[in-house]
Amino acid sequence: MNKKSIRDVADLAGKRVFVRVDFNVPLENGVITDDTRIRETLPTIKYLIEQGAKVILASHMGRPKGEFVDSMRLTPAAVRLGELLGKPVAKADEAVGDAVKAQIAELKNGDVLVLENVRFYKGEEKNDAELAKQFAELADLFVNDAFGAAHRAHSSTAGIAQYLPAVSGLLMEKELDVLGKALSNPERPFTAIIGGAKVKDKIDVIDNLINLSDNLILGGGLCFTFLKAQGYSIGASMLDEEKIELAKTFINKAKEKGINLLIPIDVVVADKFDANAETKIVDVDAIPDGWLGLDIGPKTSKIYADTIKNSKLVVWNGPMGVFEMDAFAAGTKAVGEACAETAGYTVIGGGDSAAAVEKFNLGSKMDHISTGGGASLEFMEGKALPGVVALNDK
Numbered sequence: 541m542n543k544k545s546i547r548d549v550a551d552l553a554g555k556r557v558f559v560r561v562d563f564n565v566p567l568e569n570g571v572i573t574d575d576t577r578i579r580e581t582l583p584t585i586k587y588l589i590e591q592g593a594k595v596i597l598a599s600h601m602g603r604p605k606g607e608f609v610d611s612m613r614l615t616p617a618a619v620r621l622g623e624l625l626g627k628p629v630a631k632a633d634e635a636v637g638d639a640v641k642a643q644i645a646e647l648k649n650g651d652v653l654v655l656e657n658v659r660f661y662k663g664e665e666k667n668d669a670e671l672a673k674q675f676a677e678l679a680d681l682f683v684n685d686a687f688g689a690a691h692r693a694h695s696s697t698a699g700i701a702q703y704l705p706a707v708s709g710l711l712m713e714k715e716l717d718v719l720g721k722a723l724s725n726p727e728r729p730f731t732a733i734i735g736g737a738k739v740k741d742k743i744d745v746i747d748n749l750i751n752l753s754d755n756l757i758l759g760g761g762l763c764f765t766f767l768k769a770q771g772y773s774i775g776a777s778m779l780d781e782e783k784i785e786l787a788k789t790f791i792n793k794a795k796e797k798g799i800n801l802l803i804p805i806d807v808v809v810a811d812k813f814d815a816n817a818e819t820k821i822v823d824v825d826a827i828p829d830g831w832l833g834l835d836i837g838p839k840t841s842k843i844y845a846d847t848i849k850n851s852k853l854v855v856w857n858g859p860m861g862v863f864e865m866d867a868f869a870a871g872t873k874a875v876g877e878a879c880a881e882t883a884g885y886t887v888i889g890g891g892d893s894a895a896a897v898e899k900f901n902l903g904s905k906m907d908h909i910s911t912g913g914g915a916s917l918e919f920m921e922g923k924a925l926p927g928v929v930a931l932n933d934k
């Protein structure tokens with residue numbers, strides 16, 4: 541990476557360091573149900589503690605739209621962080637202002653303070669310069685470790701970097717390194733797997749991956765737009781009408797470039813969108829009218845799994861079916877198991893794909909599970925991430 545990281549900063553002892561993290565973790569009734577994002581920032585936080593910095597952590601949680609919302613406070617994240625570090629972690633009730641400054645003035649070297657949700661302030665998502673300056677006043681150095689929010693140009697992810705020396709944290713560095721290596725000089729055969737439901741959001745990444753990958757595997761709700769583009773009747777399956785023509789151009793582009801574009805040959809169909817629906821496995825030329833395709837079929841799973849197992853690099857974003865319902869989970873499970881078994885390097889991106897991998901207990905068998913869904917997609921699309929662009933060059 542051509543950006544400076546905290547390892548490039550000499551003499552952190554006694555410095556007030558404003559670290560933007562992504563502690564936007566899932567909460568149910570105030571209880572954190574998955575603390576991955578907090579655990580993944582521990583290397584940066586521990587490094588700063590060991591160096592004797594005063595660690596000031598800032599994050600968003602949810603989308604409170606500029607209001608103080610009690611259920612979106614960062615208190616549960618601060619408590620969890622304290623447990624993981626095995627040391628007390630202070631928590632502020634605000635993210636800027638005199639009370640926060642007073643709390644920071646009390647910090648000793650190696651102490652940790654978690655600020656309140658930065659999105660409680662209207663300026664944050666507008667990348668307001670005044671708010672960015674107020675954040676900058678709290679510290680001597682800005683560290684961005686929030687890969688999950690790196691695609692956002694906000695006051696605490698990008699704006700603040702105008703007013704302080706700005707470097708990346710270790711998680712940010714790792715994410716960019718892994719995804720960058722994977723995509724800039726991929727080991728081949730390189731297989732990209734795109735599934736899930738959001739055709740519109742993923743169309744650009746599919747376009748970019750046609751240029752990069754050797755095998756491009758499609759599944760999930762979005763593959764039905766491609767099946768329709770191939771002339772099949774898809775019943776009541778998910779369809780993005782507006783993208784059919786684009787899907788046709790992608791199919792042709794893949795052919796011209798000699799890319800192995802894999803689209804299902806059989807699917808699991810259901811008479812309704814329901815865990816207890818009547819289901820059948822059919823070839824893609826036999827999808828009954830009114831039925832919905834909710835998973836890839838076993839013949840497709842086998843082809844996909846064989847392709848994955850013969851790959852040196854696999855990047856996966858988006859489940860193959862409605863894996864939340866057991867009747868439609870087999871395709872996602874088969875792809876997950878193939879990713880777990882392959883000797884190739886496996887990178888998982890996207891909240892639902894990571895959740896699927898966890899559901900099937902395959903997490904420990906993957907090489908890298910990204911903490912950023914939208915961020916990893918934008919990275920794979922080849923877009924510059926504002927939270928990274930803002931950092932100081934090496």
Ligand SMILES: Nc1ncnc2c1ncn2[C@@H]1O[C@H](COP(=O)(O)OP(=O)(O)O)[C@@H](O)[C@H]1O
Pocket residue numbers: 735736737738759760761762778833834835857858859860861862863864889890891892893894913
């Ligand atoms: N054939 C399908 N029809 C409708 N929804 C689907 C289908 N296959 C997968 N899905 C749904 O797609 C959702 C995930 O999509 P998406 O948000 O695009 O993935 P990710 O979060 O991994 O990027 C899952 O909730 C899953 O149930």
Ligand SMILES: O=C(OP(=O)(O)O)[C@H](O)COP(=O)(O)O
Pocket residue numbers: 562564602603688689692891911912913914915
């Ligand atoms: O959860 C996040 O995004 P993700 O679900 O795309 O990984 C990040 O914390 C960014 O949150 P945002 O999409 O509200 O800016």
